[in-house]
Amino acid sequence: xxxxxxxxxxxxxxxxxxxxxxxxxxxxxxxxxxxxxxxxxxxxxxx
Amino acid sequence: xxxxxxxxxxxxxxxxxxxxxxxxxxxxxxxxxxxxxxxxxxxxxxxxxxxxxxxxxxxxxxxxxxxxxxxxxxxxxxxxxxxxxxxxxxxxxxxxxxxxxxxxxxxxxxxxxxxxxxxxxxxxxxxxxxxxxxxxxxxxxxxxxxxxxx
Numbered sequence: 697x698x699x700x701x702x703x704x705x706x707x708x709x710x711x712x713x714x715x716x717x718x719x720x721x722x723x724x725x726x727x728x729x730x731x732x733x734x735x736x737x738x739x740x741x742x743x
Numbered sequence: 744x745x746x747x748x749x750x751x752x753x754x755x756x757x758x759x760x761x762x763x764x765x766x767x768x769x770x771x772x773x774x775x776x777x778x779x780x781x782x783x784x785x786x787x788x789x790x791x792x793x794x795x796x797x798x799x800x801x802x803x804x805x806x807x808x809x810x811x812x813x814x815x816x817x818x819x820x821x822x823x824x825x826x827x828x829x830x831x832x833x834x835x836x837x838x839x840x841x842x843x844x845x846x847x848x849x850x851x852x853x854x855x856x857x858x859x860x861x862x863x864x865x866x867x868x869x870x871x872x873x874x875x876x877x878x879x880x881x882x883x884x885x886x887x888x889x890x891x892x893x
């Protein structure tokens with residue numbers, strides 16, 4: 697992926713780590729973020 | 744639905760992250776117990792439970808915190824400079840994760856794992872500035888097969 701894609705993905709992925717309520721993302725949640733960053737295709741599947 | 748973590752586990756996880764944020768280093772179990780008021784045996788249980796849930800990574804056979812993604816407890820090839828403090832990221836992906844979490848401009852200076860060429864990434868005013876691309880040798884569904892290798 698490009699650095700720009702990684703940066704776009706990193707913000708929603710990491711921005712909530714300082715939230716008390718944070719929990720690990722579900723596979724569905726991860727795939728939504730990856731897709732929103734343009735990372736689709738077999739390699740980027742999380743299941 | 745039952746909460747995945749207890750209040751103690753949540754408090755400890757958050758303390759670990761805030762300690763990394765403030766110092767670029769992980770807290771040890773004494774610090775965690777002292778700051779959270781949780782007894783050491785419960786701190787140990789909570790750290791193991793957080794590690795089992797992949798909220799933290801402990802060093803093998805240890806209660807030492809090794810990773811609190813995107814932060815690494817040990818120096819890596821991915822230093823992230825934010826306002827004069829150097830954070831260690833676990834990998835290239837985590838290197839952009841550090842400024843995303845901190846919410847600040849950052850400079851990342853590393854090298855290509857293949858050819859050794861210098862790579863510079865700057866995060867300025869919410870934008871990433873770099874010509875580099877990231878190659879992922881491990882697909883996301885295999886990241887946790889061996890998180891140290893990933």
